[in-house]
Amino acid sequence: MRSMIIIALLLGTGAKLAFAQLAPPAAPPADAQTSRATIAAEKKAQEAAVADCEQMWDSRTHMSRQDWSRTCRRVQDRLQRSEFK
Numbered sequence: 001m002r003s004m005i006i007i008a009l010l011l012g013t014g015a016k017l018a019f020a021q022l023a024p025p026a027a028p029p030a031d032a033q034t035s036r037a038t039i040a041a042e043k044k045a046q047e048a049a050v051a052d053c054e055q056m057w058d059s060r061t062h063m064s065r066q067d068w069s070r071t072c073r074r075v076q077d078r079l080q081r082s083e084f085k
Helices: 002-020 032-055 065-083
Strands: none
Touching: 032 065
């Protein structure tokens, strides 16, 4: 008799969990247009920062212009990723 009660309790708990997963998906944010504008502004700011860094290159540095540009982009990417952590 005890085993039947335990099984009934376990099945009842499992059914509640299964129904909890049937909730409709969350609706997208109403201000999706604003978030797109924000992303575009951030990308533009990142590109401007890379351009500023590239302008600092000097022929007397130990790096070629191409290496300097690659480094500027890599550093900016790392900075961008660290802001969201």
